Amino acid sequence: MHDIRFIRENPAAFDAALARRGLPPLSADILALDEKSRALKTELQQGQARRNEASKAIGQAMAAKDMAKAEALKAEVAALKEGTPALEAEEAEVGAALNAMLAAIPNLPADDVPQGADEAGNVELSRWGNIRAFDFAAQDHADFGPALGLDFEGGAALSGARFTALRGQMARLHRALAQYMLDTQSGTNGYEETNPPLLVRDEALFGTGQLPKFAEDLFRTTDGRWLIPTAEVSLTNLVAEQIVPTDALPVRLTALTPCFRSEAGSAGRDTRGFIRQHQFEKVELVAICAPEESDAEHERMVQAAEGILQALNLPYRKMLLCSGDMGFGARKTYDLEVWLPSQATYREISSVSNCGDFQARRMNARYKPEGEKATRFLHTLNGSGLAVGRTLVAVLENYQQADGSVIVPEVLAPYMGGITKLEPR
Structure with a gap:
């Protein structure tokens, strides 16, 4: 607002x-x-x-x-x-x-956001990691994944297109990734682990900017509630209609939740594989802070997301989005794009945004600076730390072997119960 x-x-x-x-x-x-x-x-x-x-x-x-x-x-x-x-x-x-x-009007871009009409105007800031040189033809995860437990047919039979069942060792790897991310964000990076509701009222989605503009991209229940498209909705709205004590700032929250999106605006995109699903899991990061802290908080959050990719040794690049490619509620956004060998390109795996006071105005979330009588609106930030499904795809493709197996990244060993390699069934 x-x-x-x-x-x-x-x-x-x-x-x-x-x-x-x-x-x-x-x-x-x-x-x-x-x-x-x-x-x-x-x-x-x-x-x-x-x-x-x-x-x-x-x-x-x-x-x-x-x-x-x-x-x-x-x-x-x-x-x-x-x-x-x-x-x-x-x-x-x-x-x-x-x-x-x-x-209905999107947030105004920050002064240092580059001008551009679409993703072609985004600016690459840095790259990390070495792209692996394969001594065999790297395959798409959609081709070798089913033998490892990516059950596309089973998911589609149950629920239709863009639903997938994960089975056996694949489900274990997916859970390991999610747990590692959540443990790192809550333990190492200081975000408070939260288990929020997955169903929310209209007001919550209005507060974070999904309603009224993006209703078609959401799933609604018969009693008028909405399935969350991201835990950003639940986490950010925990301060709605509140005056947050100054000594409680910044508030840093993280949650591992299922997310639900109709993908109404992505017809024909990523129809194969596990990249774009109606139901997926994500570890979300949210920060609520005073205005003078939000720029530093933004950099801190993107580093928290980058740390997961670095620990998994997944090559990625950091992009600064241009004015025409940012999300509705963002005033400045960094995207992290991970390397996918089968596509020989980088694909988005995390989007980290500073929303300024845009969401706080919609939610009436405020704080009272010390020594002042009037309240001010807070600043809110959010980002993926990371999207679990897309990280699973990146691990599968970057760690694939010629025999169809996949090496498990070392950092996940404590979560895998002794499994070091996913073997074709």
């Missing part, structure tokens, strides 16, 4: 920031609704004040035996009272239209 005061005071700057997102100027339309809303509020307040004044004057007129004046005042009060509901309804309608317009 955007600060209407900022738009009033800086309409040109607001429109310039929208232009970097590829959007037309909107400040004039917003300010027209804002002016109308404020005028209606003023009219209602003045009407109420006059009603109170006239009501008091009725008693005075009657005490003075001036019945004509009293009757005239009564007629005025009745007219004001009669017109109030219509004014209130109009003010509510205009206010709702203004809020809907503000809620």
Whole structure:
């Protein structure tokens, strides 16, 4: 959500920031609704004040035996009272239209975000790790994975396309990855392990920006709740409608949860394999902090995600997303892209975003700086640390052997119960 005061005071700057997102100027339309809303509020307040004044004057007129004046005042009060509901309804309608317009506009990009229309404008910042030189033709995980326990047919038979069952040693490796990530983020990196609800109300998805714009990408239950597309929704909303004590900041949370996405906007993309599923697991990282801490917190979070890839010895690159490729709620985003040998390219495995106060305004999440009477909105950040399924794909492809087996990364040994290699069945 955007600060209407900022738009009033800086309409040109607001429109310039929208232009970097590829959007037309909107400040004039917003300010027209804002002016109308404020005028209606003023009219209602003045009407109420006059009603109170006239009501008091009725008693005075009657005490003075001036019945004509009293009757005239009564007629005025009745007219004001009669017109109030219509004014209130109009003010509510205009206010709702203004809020809907503000809620539909994405976050403004930070000053250091590169200009660009799409992913072609993203900037590569660094690379890590050595790309393995195979002495055989590297295969796609979708081709050799079924012999190791990736049951695409079983999952599809149960639930349809983009659902997969993991069996035996494959399920064990997937669990090992998830546990290692969660242990590292909660233990080494200081994020508080959390087990949040997977079903949330409309307000939670509105707070983090998925509603109303991205409803088609979500799954809704028959009782009106929504399955979370990411634990970001549950974790960030734990501070909704709260004033967080300053000494509790920053709040750092992590959770391993299933995530559910309809993938409505990705028809035809990654239809083979385990990369793009309707149901997947992810270790999410969320930070809630004071505004002056958010830039440093952003760098800290992306390092926490990078550490998992480095420990698994998976080659990756770090990208700074351009203004046209960032998510709806982000003001600045780093993507980590892992190397997939079968595609001979890097693919996204983590997206780490600083949302500034955009989500906090929607959630009304605030803090009170020391020595100040007024509250301020918090800053929120989120990122994957990591997406478990995509990490599984990266491990399978980068550690594959000519005989169809897969070596288990050493860092996962404590979680694998003595299994050091996945063998074809």
